Amino acid sequence: MxxxxxxxxxxxxxxxxxxxxxxxxxxxxxxxxxxxxxxxxxxxxxxxxxxxxxxxxxxxxxxxxxxxxxxxxxxxxxxxxxxxxxxxxxxxxxxxxxxxxxxxxxxxxxxxxxxxxxxxxPIKLEQLDSNVTYQNLTYQINNPQQYHNKKIAILGGGDSALDWANHFIEEKITSNVTIVHRREHYRAKESSVAKLQQNQVTEYKNYHIETITTNGELITEMTLIHNDDNSLVSLQADYYLIQYGAxxxxxxxxxxxxxxxxxxxxxxxxxxxxxxxxxxxxxxxxxxxxxxxxxxxxxxxxxxxxxxxxxxxxxxxxxxxxxxxxxx
Ligand SMILES: Cc1cc2nc3c(=O)[nH]c(=O)nc-3n(C[C@H](O)[C@H](O)[C@H](O)COP(=O)(O)OP(=O)(O)OC[C@H]3O[C@@H](n4cnc5c(N)ncnc54)[C@H](O)[C@@H]3O)c2cc1C
The missing domain is CATH 3.50.50.60 (FAD/NAD(P)-binding domain)
Incomplete structure (x- = not known):
């Protein structure tokens, strides 16, 4: 013992x-x-x-x-x-x-x-099959270099979502970053919000996920819908990083x-x-x-x-x- x-x-x-x-x-x-x-x-x-x-x-x-x-x-x-x-x-x-x-x-x-x-x-995406481990979906970044030159979509509007969006660009890991937030205003530091524009991050504010299309263990597309005018956007990325908090x-x-x-x-x-x-x-x-x-x-x-x-x-x-x- x-x-x-x-x-x-x-x-x-x-x-x-x-x-x-x-x-x-x-x-x-x-x-x-x-x-x-x-x-x-x-x-x-x-x-x-x-x-x-x-x-x-x-x-x-x-x-x-x-x-x-x-x-x-x-x-x-x-x-x-x-x-x-x-x-x-x-x-x-x-x-x-x-x-x-x-x-x-x-x-x-x-x-x-x-x-x-x-x-x-981490708070998970509800729309997905919880029994499947999706290869291009992550809730936590352990090795940022894994995303070198990849197209990354970040879902979330808090400090950690914006910090990662800016980090990927500023550390020259990739130049192709999109952020999706369900509200008009981020819940993050003003300085991080300002940096998103400087870093040319593509922003979809006031959108939420309408549908997610999968193929086996891969997410192939997310369709976003605007909260006010219902306009649709197709989001296709190599990796989807979910930052909805914990x-x-x-x-x-x-x-x-x-x-x-x-x-x-x-x-x-x-x-x-x-x-x-x-x-x-x-x-x-x-x-x-x-x-x-x-x-x-x-x-x-x-x-x-x-x-x-x-x-x-x-x-x-x-x-x-x-x-x-x-x-x-
Ligand atoms: C924003 C913020 C700022 C802070 N700033 C300061 C500061 O400046 N100075 C300061 O002294 N303190 C600060 N604190 C407080 C400080 O973080 C806490 O006092 C400290 O983390 C307590 O340590 P802990 O190990 O008791 O608990 P925690 O840090 O909560 O760690 C508990 C660990 O146990 C694990 N765990 C929980 N349940 C189980 C289980 N059932 N089985 C296995 N593992 C389990 C958890 O995953 C976690 O890793 C701050 C807190 C916050 C939120």
Missing amino acids: KDLLIIGAGPVGLYAWSCAGLMGLSGYIIEGNSAPGGQPAELFPDKAIYDLPGIDKITGQDFVNNLLANTKKYCGNMTLLLETKVSELTEINDGFAVKLSNNTVIEVKTILITTGNGVFT KIAPSVISQWPLTFTRANKIIISPSGQTSHPRIFAAGNIAAYEGKYYNMATGFGESINALYNITKIIHGEKYHPGYLGADLQ
Whole structure:
């Protein structure tokens, strides 16, 4: 049986991962998304963060990259599993049997919940067959160079849609970008809206999708219809990037026998313990009176929870000392 399961690889889970490694704990960290990083990576990758100790200013994604670099060095015997959630939790002697969404069952002595505000999943195009993986449809860009010299249609009118439209042109990945928005006005920074024109992005504002034509796993055409005058436009692209935003997927953890606030946060004690003695929580999911929700608070909660977890693993008298002292 392993020592620990950390659920959620946002900033707090990632910090907990490297601290758990430095404390010599064994186990797993699971992340429901296809990439770690939580809110800084998903919601504010380019925004500057000013309130981290010892760091003047850093963007959300750069900070996540730094946390990941630390986990590479210090993860010890803790393994990351992406696109994995908990399906079932069963109590066994001195721990838990946890069935994961990939159908494997792991056994751990303790659990640290760092699920923050939940798993963000992209809002999908409703008109398509959800059983088909369309080869030229994407909700997330992982490798922009894949779109070199391709004709790209971006659907959405928020910051991320406009940022990608401008990025493709400014980075000279392709000069053929179309953006489709269902409203007359974008919900994005004025500077990004102005850049669309400078970058000669083709814009269809106040249009929505009337029909989508497919051939097997390919989208061959979208027909757009104007919201006011019903005029039709045929949209044909090599790739369709959907940027309709994200929603939070439901989690089974909210059904676990823990004590929750009305806002569905888990109440913890000063040692980070939930109402179950072997389940701890830290970061945005954890609540107590007077809490200020930011990352620094979450980091403190997570290392404190891990300290108390080591006492469950090694006995009440155990003290991990200052972490990494043995590495010098
Ligand atoms: C726009 C914006 C700006 C912000 N600016 C700042 C700032 O300047 N400074 C600051 O300190 N804080 C800032 N914050 C707050 C900060 O982002 C949060 O405090 C922080 O992200 C909390 O970290 P977390 O790891 O607890 O949760 P999250 O960041 O929410 O990460 C949780 C992770 O757990 C995963 N997960 C959730 N449920 C499950 C599940 N059931 N199974 C598996 N994985 C799961 C999620 O996919 C996610 O990766 C900002 C927040 C926003 C929205």
